[in-house]
Amino acid sequence: MPSSIDRKAADLLLSVIETPDAAIRGSVLDGYYGRVAPALKEAGILQPKDHLRAAVSLADHEDEPINLTWSPEHRAYGYFSPTAGWVSVPGDQLATFRVNFSRLLDQLVERLDLSPRSAPVELVPDLLWEVGDARLPGRSKRTPVWIGRRLGDPAIWKRFIDTARKRPAPGLRIVLSFTPGNCLPTDVHLGHTLIAVRDVADHYGLAVVPDLLAARVAAGSQLNDDPITMAADGASLTVRGTRYAFSGSKQRAIIRQLYDAWKSGHPELLTAEVLESAGFSTSVNTLGKAFSGRSDWREFLNEEHGRCWMFL
Structure with a gap:
């Protein structure tokens, strides 16, 4: 990472990335971010895309874009300022710079x-x-x-x-x-x-x-305050602050299915379908058998009459 790219340059880049076209006008880039713009250009992260014929004022400190005209005398695009006369706009400021x-x-x-x-x-x-x-x-x-x-x-x-x-x-x-x-x-x-x-x-x-x-x-x-949260891979579940870890891939698959059902608002699932989807053989036909050797699962899972669900 080039040392010349500092936090302010990174912050500018991240804001440009989130725009629909991931682009910024050259006039805005140089006019308002002149200190950090060169580092992003030199690193090749912002590159010219096309050219516009408008720019923010370089002399009157206005935010509104100004239409530019070609001056044969100055051999450059620019505009007339009431305070500064003719102002030529550098070529870079006519460009739109896009994230590479x-x-x-x-x-x-x-x-x-x-x-x-x-x-x-x-x-x-x-x-x-x-x-x-x-x-x-x-x-x-x-x-x-x-x-x-x-x-x-x-x-x-x-x-x-x-x-x-x-x-x-x-x-x-x-x-x-x-x-x-x-x-x-x-x-x-x-x-x-x-x-x-x-x-x-x-x-x-x-x-x-x-x-x-x-x-x-x-x-x-x-990113929220749900009373039940799950690690993305199903390796752990936190229920009202208590964390439960699951090392086996099949047990994780059960947890993921039941958590997803709980989040959807329709928590009850057929136990046989849950176990089959998790990869268990037909001899494992209850959650008790699937979680053999541990009982803490009963603190947040229930099964009755061939159905199972997650609860608080």
């Missing part, structure tokens, strides 16, 4: 141990990318990582959910979001943990720190 996501994503995940180490795959054009499977400190298995932007927009959130349903998470999937944490949806899709980039990035805000990311995954990314 290829360069940005490379820098964002450069510290992660990713496999395969290949170019990100665009899942939703310009909005959602798959960057590979990360090996995080303290976790034995690699975890798939997606990166998304503008996930606070309901229409884009729906596109994310549709994509996640078509490509189900294999136990756990991390979704790094450029959207700030307080703007993210609270009803996260099953099997996904949604984490704001700002919460796990380094001091400059543009590179994910593996230890921070691992800690956030372990703690969960619950």
Whole structure:
């Protein structure tokens, strides 16, 4: 990460990323962010896209765009200012600068141990990318990582959910979001943990720190005050402050199904279907057998007459 990119430059970049076109006018970039703009341009993260014929005033300190005209005498675009006369506008300020996501994503995940180490795959054009499977400190298995932007927009959130349903998470999937944490949806899709980039990035805000990311995954990314919360991979459930851990993949599958049903408002499921979906053989026909060796599950799960559900 170039040392010239500081926190203010990163903050500007993150705000530009969340705009619909991930772009900013050159006149605004240089006029209001002149100190940090050069670092982002030099790093190749903001690149010229096209040119406009309008700019904010360089002489009168107005916020409204001014239409520019060509001056044969000055051989430049500009405008006439009542206070300063003719003002030429530099070429860079005529451009629209857009985020180069290829360069940005490379820098964002450069510290992660990713496999395969290949170019990100665009899942939703310009909005959602798959960057590979990360090996995080303290976790034995690699975890798939997606990166998304503008996930606070309901229409884009729906596109994310549709994509996640078509490509189900294999136990756990991390979704790094450029959207700030307080703007993210609270009803996260099953099997996904949604984490704001700002919460796990380094001091400059543009590179994910593996230890921070691992800690956030372990703690969960619950964004509301539900009395029952579940880690995205089903490895633990917290019921009114009491945490229950589950090490077996089949038990986790049971917990995920019943938690999802509880969240939906229709908690009761057929026990046989839950156990079959979790991968148990037909000889395991009750939750008691599925959770053999432990009894704490009865503190938040119940089963009667062939049905089971999660309760408070």
